[in-house]
Amino acid sequence: MKRLVFFTGAGMSAESGLPTFRGRGGIWDEIDARAVASREAWYCGRRHDARLRRQRVLDFFNPIRRAILSHEPNEGHRLIAALEARHEVTVITQNGDDFHERAGSTQVIHLHGEALRNASTLHPHESYPIDPAHPDLHIGDKAPDGSQLRPYVVFFGEDLEMPLWRRAVNAIRDADALVVVGSTLLVHPAADLLAYVRPDCPLWCIDPEEVTLPEGCRQATCLHLCATDGLRQLCKNW
Numbered sequence: 001m002k003r004l005v006f007f008t009g010a011g012m013s014a015e016s017g018l019p020t021f022r023g024r025g026g027i028w029d030e031i032d033a034r035a036v037a038s039r040e041a042w043y044c045g046r047r048h049d050a051r052l053r054r055q056r057v058l059d060f061f062n063p064i065r066r067a068i069l070s071h072e073p074n075e076g077h078r079l080i081a082a083l084e085a086r087h088e089v090t091v092i093t094q095n096g097d098d099f100h101e102r103a104g105s106t107q108v109i110h111l112h113g114e115a116l117r118n119a120s121t122l123h124p125h126e127s128y129p130i131d132p133a134h135p136d137l138h139i140g141d142k143a144p145d146g147s148q149l150r151p152y153v154v155f156f157g158e159d160l161e162m163p164l165w166r167r168a169v170n171a172i173r174d175a176d177a178l179v180v181v182g183s184t185l186l187v188h189p190a191a192d193l194l195a196y197v198r199p200d201c202p203l204w205c206i207d208p209e210e211v212t213l214p215e216g217c218r219q220a221t222c223l224h225l226c227a228t229d230g231l232r233q234l235c236k237n238w
Helices: 010-014 050-070 075-085 099-103 162-174 190-196 227-235
Strands: 003-008 088-093 108-110 113-120 127-129 149-153 177-181 203-206 221-223
Touching: 003 162, 010 227, 050 113, 050 149, 075 088, 075 099, 075 227, 088 162, 108 162, 127 149, 162 190, 177 227, 203 227, 221 227
Parallel strands: 003 088, 003 177, 088 108, 177 203, 203 221
Antiparallel strands: 113 127, 113 149
16 A cells, blocks of 8 residues: 555646636736735725725636536546555645535645635634535625625635644655646745655646646656646555
8 A cells, every 4th residue: 555645736626627826818808816815905004995905806816616516526536536446545635625525525624725714814724614505705794703704715914724734744745646636836836845755755636738747846746638648647556
């Protein structure tokens, strides 16, 4: 039994029909991330446009929630989940969707939060499941502490949750193999996790485009394929 770790990004879920955020044609090519997904946009104090700013954030995230609920895991998600029958598998994902869980993976670390959960504005690390029948958030929706509910995601300008970060670091340090799937490795500090890979741990990157490894990271074996094709080729050996 091997300890396998999969580090997945937006390219993993693109084959399920969700758009990517970075790279050619990504969401951030069209939308200013600071206006819809930043700490500044949400925690804007008593500025006269505070309500408008928060509404803009919700108008961005609500359609993403509906898209996640209306799409399904793809074969790549299922290939990773199936490996749990033979190996110890941990998924570290930058994605906010629940496709890994729906495919059957049981050890999933969401570094950047979960789009299908709400959080308290005052205590953003406290999260609550959404009602799938009514996924949209509205101004005036309150958390149990009385503050406005917000998406349970890590906004630009916010820190990752340290317990999740430590779990991810420990998983990578203990890994017998690490596979990066569908990530540009441009988002930090998430990409910095590769610094914790042991020298004797095989490292693969699956992405149709060139992946720039973080400075100091040793060479990886790159499969220039979409997520499912690359995983199909790699997983047959495990």
